[in-house]
Amino acid sequence: MxxxxxxxxxxxxxxxxxxxxxxxxxxxxxxxxxxxxxxxxxxxxxxxxxxxxxxxxxxxxxxxxxxxxxxxxxxxxxxxxxxxxxxxxxxxxxxxxxxxxxxxxxxxxxxxxxxxxxxxxxxxxxxxxxxxxxxxxxxxxxxxxxxxxxxxxxxxxxxxxxxxxxxxxxxxxxxxxxxxxxxxxxxxxxxxxxxxxxxxxxxxxxxxxxxxxxxxxxxxxxxxxxxxxxxxxxxxxxxxxxxxxxxxxxxxxxxxxxxxxxxxxxxxxxxxxxxxxxxxxxxxxxxxxxxxxxxxxxxxxxxxxxxxxxxxxxxxxxxxxxxxxxxxxxxxxxxxxxxxxxxxxxxSDDFMTDTDIEASSSQPSYSADKVSDKNWSSYWMADGDDQTPELTLRFEEPVTLNLMSLQEYIPIGQNISKFDVSIKKEDNWQIIAEETTVGYKRILQLDEVTTDEIRIRFHEFFSPPAINEIGLFMAN
Structure with missing residues (x-):
C-alpha cells in the first residue's frame, strides 16, 4: 500500500x-x-x-x-x-x-x-x-x-x-x-x-x-x-x-x-x-x-x-x-x-560478488554466504556460544578498496556495539578499523588498501550478530 x-x-x-x-x-x-x-x-x-x-x-x-x-x-x-x-x-x-x-x-x-x-x-x-x-x-x-x-x-x-x-x-x-x-x-x-x-x-x-x-x-x-x-x-x-x-x-x-x-x-x-x-x-x-x-x-x-x-x-x-x-x-x-x-x-562495483566467505560459527539456516546474496531478508547469524564471532572474506586475486558497508538485520534488533576489521598482510592480521555500532547500515571510509583476505571480528553485542549484507568498494 x-x-x-x-x-x-x-x-x-x-x-x-x-x-x-x-x-x-x-x-x-x-x-x-x-x-x-x-x-x-x-x-x-x-x-x-x-x-x-x-x-x-x-x-x-x-x-x-x-x-x-x-x-x-x-x-x-x-x-x-x-x-x-x-x-x-x-x-x-x-x-x-x-x-x-x-x-x-x-x-x-x-x-x-x-x-x-x-x-x-x-x-x-x-x-x-x-x-x-x-x-x-x-x-x-x-x-x-x-x-x-x-x-x-x-x-x-x-x-x-x-x-x-x-x-x-x-x-x-x-x-x-x-x-x-x-x-x-x-x-x-x-x-x-x-x-x-x-x-x-x-x-x-x-x-x-x-x-x-x-x-x-x-x-x-x-x-x-x-x-x-x-x-x-x-x-x-x-x-x-x-x-x-x-x-x-x-x-x-x-x-x-x-x-x-x-x-x-x-x-x-x-x-x-x-x-x-x-x-x-x-x-x-x-x-x-x-x-x-x-x-x-x-x-x-x-x-x-x-x-x-x-x-x-x-x-x-x-x-x-x-x-x-x-x-x-x-x-x-x-x-x-x-x-x-x-x-x-x-x-556499482562490489567486490563481494566473487568472494569466498567463512564464518567462525553459524546457526542453522543462517550461513555465512547470506551476507553476499543480495537478498535483504536473508542473513548470517553467529552461534550463541561463539564469544568472538568472525567472518573471513577471501579473494582469488588481491582487491583494492577504500569503502566497506555492513548491515545488521534490524527487524530482530540492533545488537553490535564493538567490532574491528583487519586485512591479511604478509601472513599477519593488520587492523584497519575499530568501530562501535552498525545498525541498518554502516559505511566505513578506509585508507586505500590492497589485500586478498579480510577479517571482521565482533567483540561486543547484545545478541549473536546478524549480518544481512556486506559490501566492498573502491571510491575514486
Whole structure:
C-alpha cells in the first residue's frame, strides 16, 4: 500500500515507539517491556528508503526570509510556473522515496485552503484563489510513486489564539484537514522551533499524535523524541559515529536545548526504538534565496553527508527549496543528478560478488554466504556460544578498496556495539578499523588498501550478530 504524507510516524505494532517536538513533555502511548526494543515494519521500511526529500515552500520564498512574521500579505504568494510534477519526477529519478512538504511554516501561511484561517492560499492570486499546493503535490507523488509527508508547524505567528489552550484545538482542526483530504500520509513532521519573544505555549502533542494514529495509522511521526523518528541533534546531516536506534524517550524534551549529543548517538539498550533522521539543506538556507544560487552544496559535500547519515544508521532528509517560479532551481537539479551519479558509480562495483566467505560459527539456516546474496531478508547469524564471532572474506586475486558497508538485520534488533576489521598482510592480521555500532547500515571510509583476505571480528553485542549484507568498494 502506498503511503503519502509524512507528518506523522506510527507504531501500531508491538514493537512501535513514540515522540514529538515542543516546549512541553509528552507521555504518548508507549510499549515498554523487559525485552529489547525492536522496530515496527514501518520503521524498517523507512530506513530502507535511505533518502527522503524536504521541500520548504511558502511566503518566505517570495519575501526572501527564512522565518516570516505572520503579517505577510497572502498576495505575495504567486508562483509563476508551479509544477509539482517537476518536483516528484526529479526526486523519483534521484532515488528519493518520500517528499515532505511544509504545508504550514512558522508564519502560519497555509499551502491549502484551510477553513480555519484567512492566512492561506485561497487569499493569494495563485490560480485566482482556487489553488491548493498540497493537493497538487499529493497528486504528483501519486503519479511518480513516492510517498507524501507533511510539516505543520506548531508555532504559528499569525494565529491570534496562539499562547492559549484554544490554539491546540485550532491546530488539531488544521491537522485533521490535512490527514483526511489528501490520501495516505507517510510521515508527519513536528518540531519545537520558536523564536525569541514568542508566547509561551503548551502543545497538546498527546492529542495531536493520537489523532494521527486514528486517521493515518500507518504514518510515522517525527520529532526530537519520536515517537517513531527522531531528530539527530544538528542540521549538518551528520549522525554520530556511534549511533543507536534506541533512546529513552522519557529523557528527551521536545525543543529543549542541549540534547544534541544524546540525540546524535542514541543509547545502547534503551527502551524505545526511534530511528535517527539527518536533516540538512542543499543550500545554506531552508527557503530559496537568489543570493545563494552559487552556494549550493557540492557533490563532494553531499556525498560526505550521505556517508555520515545513511552510512551511520540514519535516513538522509535533504531539503531542496523551489524558487519563485515554483520549480526547483536548475543548479539544484543538476547537483541532485550529479550526486546520484556519484553514488551509483561508487556502489556499482562490489567486490563481494566473487568472494569466498567463512564464518567462525553459524546457526542453522543462517550461513555465512547470506551476507553476499543480495537478498535483504536473508542473513548470517553467529552461534550463541561463539564469544568472538568472525567472518573471513577471501579473494582469488588481491582487491583494492577504500569503502566497506555492513548491515545488521534490524527487524530482530540492533545488537553490535564493538567490532574491528583487519586485512591479511604478509601472513599477519593488520587492523584497519575499530568501530562501535552498525545498525541498518554502516559505511566505513578506509585508507586505500590492497589485500586478498579480510577479517571482521565482533567483540561486543547484545545478541549473536546478524549480518544481512556486506559490501566492498573502491571510491575514486
Amino acid at each position: 502506498k503511503t503519502r504524507c509524512f507528518l506523522i510516524a506510527l507504531f501500531l505494532l508491538p514493537f512501535a515507539f513514540h515522540g514529538c517536538q515542543s516546549d512541553s513533555k509528552s507521555s504518548s502511548n508507549q510499549n515498554k517491556s523487559s525485552e529489547r526494543a525492536l522496530p515496527t515494519p514501518q520503521q524498517v521500511e523507512y530506513q530502507r528508503k535511505e533518502k527522503v526529500a524536504f521541500v520548504h515552500f511558502g511566503v518566505n520564498t517570495f519575501t526572501n526570509r527564512e522565518w516570516g512574521t505572520g503579517e505577510e500579505d497572502p498576495g505575495v504568494f504567486n508562483p509563476t510556473n508551479f509544477n509539482a510534477d517537476q518536483w516528484a519526477k526529479i526526486l523519483s529519478e534521484n532515488g528519493f522515496k518520500t517528499l515532505i512538504l511544509t504545508a504550514k511554516h512558522h508564519d502560519g501561511f497555509c499551502l491549502w485552503p484551510s477553513q480555519y484561517t484567512d492566512h492561506n492560499i485561497a487569499e493569494s492570486p495563485y490560480k485566482d484563489g482556487n489553488g491548493d499546493i498540497v493537493r497538487e503535490v499529493s497528486e504528483a507523488c501519486d503519479k511518480y510513486d513516492i510517498d507524501l509527508g507533511l510539516y505543520l508547524s506548531p508555532w504559528d505567528m499569525h494565529e491570534k489564539s496562539y499562547g492559549t489552550p484554544e490554539y491546540n484545538t485550532f491546530y488539531l482542526n488544521q491537522l485533521r484537514e490535512l490527514l483526511t483530504n489528501y490520501g495516505e500520509i507517510a510521515e508527519v513532521w513536528f518540531d519545537g522551533a520558536k523564536g525569541e519573544g514568542a508566547k509561551d505555549m503548551e502543545y497538546d502533542f498527546d492529542l495531536w499524535w493520537s489523532t494521527v494514529r486514528e486517521l493515518q495509522p500507518d504514518a510515522l511521526i517525527f520529532s526530537d523524541e519520536g515517537p517513531d523518528i527522531r531528530w539527530i541533534g544538528n542540521e549538518h546531516g551528520f549522525a554520530g559515529k556511534t549511533n543507536w536506534s534506541t533512546v529513552n524517550r522519557d529523557s528527551i524534551t521536545i525543543g529543549k536545548p542541549g540534547q544534541g549529543p544524546y540525540l546524535n548517538s542514541g543509547e545502547a539498550g534503551a527502551p524505545d526504538w526511534v530511528v535517527g533522521e539527518c536533516d540538512v539543506s542543499i543550500r545554506p538556507g531552508w527557503f530559496y534565496h537568489p543570493e545563494e544560487d552559487n552556494e549550493v552544496k557540492t557533490v563532494e559535500k553531499l556525498t560526505e553527508i550521505y556517508m555520515k547519515s545513511v552510512g551511520r544508521n540514519c535516513t538522509l532528509l535533504l531539503n531542496i527549496p523551489p524558487d519563485k517560479t515554483g520549480q526547483f532551481h536548475p543548479t539544484d537539479v543538476a547537483r541532485l543528478y550529479a550526486f546520484s551519479d556519484t553514488l551509483d558509480s561508487i556502489f
